[in-house]
Amino acid sequence: xxxxxxxxxxxxxxxxxxxxxxxxxxxxxxxxxxxxxxxxxxxxxxxxxxxxxxxxxxxxxxxxxxxxxxxxxxxxxxxxxxxxxxxxxxxxxxxxxxxxxxxxxxxxxxxxxxxxxxxxxxxxxxxxxxxxxxxxxxxxxxxxxxxxxxxxxxxxxxxxxxxxxxxxxxxxxxxxxxxxxxxxxxxxxxxxxxxxxxxxxxxxxxxxxxxxxxxxxxxxxxxxxxxxxxxxxxxxxxxxxxxxxxxxxxxxxxxxxxxxxxxxxxxxxxxxxxxxxxxxxxxxxxxxxxxxxxxxxxxxxxxxxxxxxxxxxxxxxxxxxxxxxxxxxxxxxxxxxxxxxxxxxxxxxxxxxxxxxxxxxxxxxxxxxxxxxxxxxxxxxxxxxxxxxxxxxxxxxxxxxxxxxxxxxxxxxxxxxxxxxxxxxxxxxxxxxxxxxxxxxxxxxxxxxxxxxxxxxxxxxxxxxxxxxxxxxxxxxxxxxxxxxxxxxxxxxxxxxxxxxxxxxxxxxxxxxxxxxxxxxxxxxxxx
RNA sequence: GCGGUCGUAGCUCAGUUGGUUAGAGCGCAGGAUUGUGGCUCCUGAGGUCGUAGGUUCGAUCCCCACCGACCGUACCA
Numbered sequence: 001x002x003x004x005x006x007x008x009x010x011x012x013x014x015x016x017x018x019x020x021x022x023x024x025x026x027x028x029x030x031x032x033x034x035x036x037x038x039x040x041x042x043x044x045x046x047x048x049x050x051x052x053x054x055x056x057x058x059x060x061x062x063x064x065x066x067x068x069x070x071x072x073x074x075x076x077x078x079x080x081x082x083x084x085x086x087x088x089x090x091x092x093x094x095x096x097x098x099x100x101x102x103x104x105x106x107x108x109x110x111x112x113x114x115x116x117x118x119x120x121x122x123x124x125x126x127x128x129x130x131x132x133x134x135x136x137x138x139x140x141x142x143x144x145x146x147x148x149x150x151x152x153x154x155x156x157x158x159x160x161x162x163x164x165x166x167x168x169x170x171x172x173x174x175x176x177x178x179x180x181x182x183x184x185x186x187x188x189x190x191x192x193x194x195x196x197x198x199x200x201x202x203x204x205x206x207x208x209x210x211x212x213x214x215x216x217x218x219x220x221x222x223x224x225x226x227x228x229x230x231x232x233x234x235x236x237x238x239x240x241x242x243x244x245x246x247x248x249x250x251x252x253x254x255x256x257x258x259x260x261x262x263x264x265x266x267x268x269x270x271x272x273x274x275x276x277x278x279x280x281x282x283x284x285x286x287x288x289x290x291x292x293x294x295x296x297x298x299x300x301x302x303x304x305x306x307x308x309x310x311x312x313x314x315x316x317x318x319x320x321x322x323x324x325x326x327x328x329x330x331x332x333x334x335x336x337x338x339x340x341x342x343x344x345x346x347x348x349x350x351x352x353x354x355x356x357x358x359x360x361x362x363x364x365x366x367x368x369x370x371x372x373x374x375x376x377x378x379x380x381x382x383x384x385x386x387x388x389x390x391x392x393x394x395x396x397x398x399x400x401x402x403x404x405x406x407x408x409x410x411x412x413x414x415x416x417x418x419x420x421x422x423x424x425x426x427x428x429x430x431x432x433x434x435x436x437x438x439x440x441x442x443x444x445x446x447x448x449x450x451x452x453x454x455x456x457x458x459x460x461x462x463x464x465x466x467x468x469x470x471x472x473x474x475x476x477x478x479x480x481x482x483x484x485x486x487x488x489x490x491x492x493x494x495x496x497x498x499x500x501x502x503x504x505x506x507x508x509x510x511x512x513x514x515x516x517x518x519x520x521x522x523x524x525x526x527x528x
Numbered sequence: 529g530c531g532g533u534c535g536u537a538g539c540u541c542a543g544u545u546g547g548u549u550a551g552a553g554c555g556c557a558g559g560a561u562u563g564u565g566g567c568u569c570c571u572g573a574g575g576u577c578g579u580a581g582g583u584u585c586g587a588u589c590c591c592c593a594c595c596g597a598c599c600g601u602a603c604c605a
Contacts, residue, residue, distance in 0.1 A: 014596080059605065069529095070605060086605070119604050120529090196603095221531040223601045329605065411563065449565040464563055478565070485566040495564060 015121030016128055025402055027388060031112055031132060033158040034382060038110040038134050041151050046109045048091040050116075054081035056094045058369065072118050084116035088133040089330075089363065089379060096137050096377075097370030105138025105375075112384070124389050133360075135379025137367060142300050145170075145334040145362055145378050146307035152338045152358060152380055153317040159387065160396050165342040166357075168317060171324035172301050172334050173361070175284065178294015179241065182287075183234040192329070193228040194238060199325045201242065202355065213238055240287050241322040248279030270315045277305055277320050284322060297333070304334060326359055335361035336380065340390055354390050358382040404456035405434035406513060409449070410442035411464040420468065424461055424509060431510045433517070452478055458520055459513060462501075473509050476501045479520055 012018065019027070035045075054060060059068045060081075067073040072084040085091050088111055096103055112132040121127055134151060136144045149168050156166045176198075180191055197212035204217070211217035213235045216227035230238065252258045252275060261267035267275070281302060288294035301320055308318045326335045337359030360380025367375035408425045411417065421437050428435035438448045452460045462474040480500035488494045504512045 011596095057605090068605060070603075090605095117604065120602090122599095125604095217601095219531090219601045221600050223531055225602065409564090443562085445563055446561080446565075451565090453565045460564085462564075466563085474564095476564075481565070489567065491561075491567070494566070495561075498564065501564085 013127075015119075015126050017126060021402075023388070026392075027130070027384065030159050030384065030388065030391075033160075034132050034155050034384075035110070035112075037151060037154050037158045041108070041134075041147070041154075043108045043110040043134050046092070046095065046111050047113070048085075048088075048095050048111070050084055050114065051082045052085055052091050052094060054083040056370075057083055057085065057090045059083060059086070070118050072116050085113075086117050087115050088113060088131050088381065089135070089366065092133070092135055092137070092379075093363075093366040093377070094370065096367050096375070100371065103137075106144070107137040108135075109137070110134040124386060126385065129386075130384040132382045132384050133379055135377060137377040137379075138375060139378065140364075140376040142303050142334060143307055145300075145336070146304045146311070148360060148378055148380050149304070149308065149318050149336050150311050150313050152336065152360075152382075153313055155358075155382060156338060160391065161340065161342070163315075163317060166317075166338055166340050167319055168336055168338045169319050169321040169324045170301065170304060170334060170336045171320070171322055172297035173331050174293050174297025174300065174333060175288065175322060176241075176297075176325065178288050178291035178297055179238060181293060182291045183230070183237045185230075185234075190228055194230070195325050197228055198238070198241070198323065201323060206239065206242065210235055210239065237287075240283075244280055244283035244287070244322055247283060248276060251279060252276070273314050273316055273319070274309075277314075280320055280322065281305075300334060326361060328361075330363045330366055331361040332364045333362035334378070335359070338382075342394060354393075356383075357387045357390060403434060403458060403517075405436045406459045406461065406517075407448070407452040407455070407457040408435060408437040408461040409445070409452075409463075410438045411445060411462065412468075413442060417463070417465075417468065420463060424463075424473065424506075427510055428461075428513060431514065433510075433513060449476075449478075453482070459516060461509070461513075467503070471506045472503050473506055474501055474503050475509075475512055475516060477516060477520070479523075 054067045054071070054073055057071065059071050060066070061068050067081050067083055071086050074082055076082055092109070092111070096107060110133060112130065114128050114130050116128050118127060119125075134148070136148070149170055152168050153166070156168075157163065176195065177191075180194060185191055185194065194213060197209050200212065201209050204212070208217060212225065212227045213230045214227050214232075215229070216225050218224045258267065258275065262272065281298065284298045284301075285295070288298055305314070305320055308314050324335055324337055326337065337356045339356050340354045342354075358381055360378070362376070362378040364374065364376045367377055406428055408421050408428075410421055425435050425437045438451065440447065440451065442448065449460060457478055460476040460478055462476060463472070467473055476498075477500035484499040485494060488497065488499070502512070
């Protein structure tokens with residue numbers, strides 16, 4: 001044993017978590033549900049390693065020989081830099097480029113896996129987390145983007161989020177580019193600053209975004225964030241993106257035909273969405289006059305919307321929203337994200353806006369980075385860990401739905417008795433019942449039941465010398481016993497009464513256990 | 529990275545204006561009860577007071593640095 005002085009401290013690196021039985025089971029269940037949707041859409045699985053050459057990820061620091069700080073990196077023995085993948089898209093691009101001649105395009109593929117980001121962790125943000133992606137490589141048409149949006153909606157419902165509790169919001173980077181072009185912003189750094197500022201709307205509100213677009217913003221600790229340096233007129237132009245929605249809403253509210261139509265039910269959800277969307281496109285076209293790129297983006301959005309309508313997803317599941325940005329640089333066209341709209345309490349029970357649980361978009365440049373020809377691609381990513389957290393906080397995660405094993409207790413240590421216990425255990429297992437024989441120190445019998453109790457075992461099997469002599473076993477219902485214990489005060493009575501315990505013949509053990517488990521299951525069903 | 533708050537037992541936290549053996553509750557282990565979970569009672573283990581320096585006769589307390597946690601902010605490709 002290690003000396004006290006040089007004992008190694010057991011500690012988990014920050015931003016990482018150990019996963020327990022219930023997390024793993026719940027995750028497996030969720031992954032299966034998502035996989036089923038992807039398969040139904042005709043996507044096939046592929047797996048790539050967690051490590052890639054850093055240049056394949058495109059993650060070298062500008063003007064330096066070192067990988068970006070955000071990725072975990074190490075140097076191979078040939079001095080080449082390797083990095084842990086930070087998303088699943090860049091490795092897919094590498095895979096497709098490397099196997100270009102063998103892969104039939106359009107390539108429809110999905111994969112789940114852990115990704116790693118060397119960033120400051122926060123609540124619900126980790127340095128290792130799971131994503132579940134689907135992509136179509138080699139599909140130039142926005143029909144592929146529309147399909148992605150519809151599939152995202154189906155995934156939400158497959159994991160138990162009801163219609164109306166989520167929304168897939170769609171925009172197009174070209175629209176944003178068009179707006180920036182229209183106000184004369186051409187410098188890449190400034191463009192990025194503007195995009196980041198827009199992305200912070202839900203965090204800081206319109207006023208905060210205004211400051212970030214202009215001179216800058218000071219937070220409550222006194223820290224100052226430099227802004228994009230736009231002038232008043234330019235800021236207004238950018239903020240139009242958010243105001244289109246408001247203007248359209250105002251126009252509807254002040255139109256008596258509309259309000260009456262909604263009240264009388266003539267305008268249903270789908271019709272309302274149609275009117276809303278028309279308003280947004282009207283606003284977009286009006287504000288993008290003179291920007292070829294912006295108009296191209298609006299046209300693509302219109303095409304996506306037409307397909308959403310054709311697919312029947314125009315009932316609020318998918319919406320056009322010019323304020324969607326997405327952080328990643330590599331998007332070239334449509335971008336989308338799925339947001340939970342349900343009221344979700346956090347760990348402290350406060351209602352918070354949970355935000356995005358998945359997102360994606362078109363990345364036409366990513367595969368062609370490796371090849372001399374254009375390879376259009378689009379896809380999206382579900383943040384499995386975030387989605388899990390949301391479902392857990394919503395109370396939609398069926399916890400403890402795996403029953404703990406039946407415990408076969410050990411009362412005597414001689415070979416005859418031990419053989420019996422082993423036999424009981426295997427017979428239960430052969431009948432498909434989770435069972436285990438007590439493997440701790442059996443000499444303290446009370447500890448065995450305490451163990452069973454804490455483990456949540458539904459039943460305990462007991463056979464001492466007396467029962468063995470009569471070829472009998474006792475089956476103790478631990479759930480019922482626990483309930484009865486509330487009525488008993490003295491320990492002597494509690495022990496001698498042996499509550500919720502039955503004696504059966506050895507050969508009836510399996511049948512009796514099955515019957516008692518079924519009864520417990522029926523009780524649970526009534527309670528739930 | 530920047531700013532702030534904090535760090536005492538496995539957990540939640542007291543405490544000392546700088547002074548001898550640092551406490552409680554919960555949890556854990558043993559016993560009352562050598563064949564029965566819960567309740568009750570008794571007993572016990574467990575602490576370099578985050579780490580390392582400095583000031584001091586003396587530091588868990590004051591000062592400095594580092595580490596870690598939390599909050600805000602930046603970054604999030």
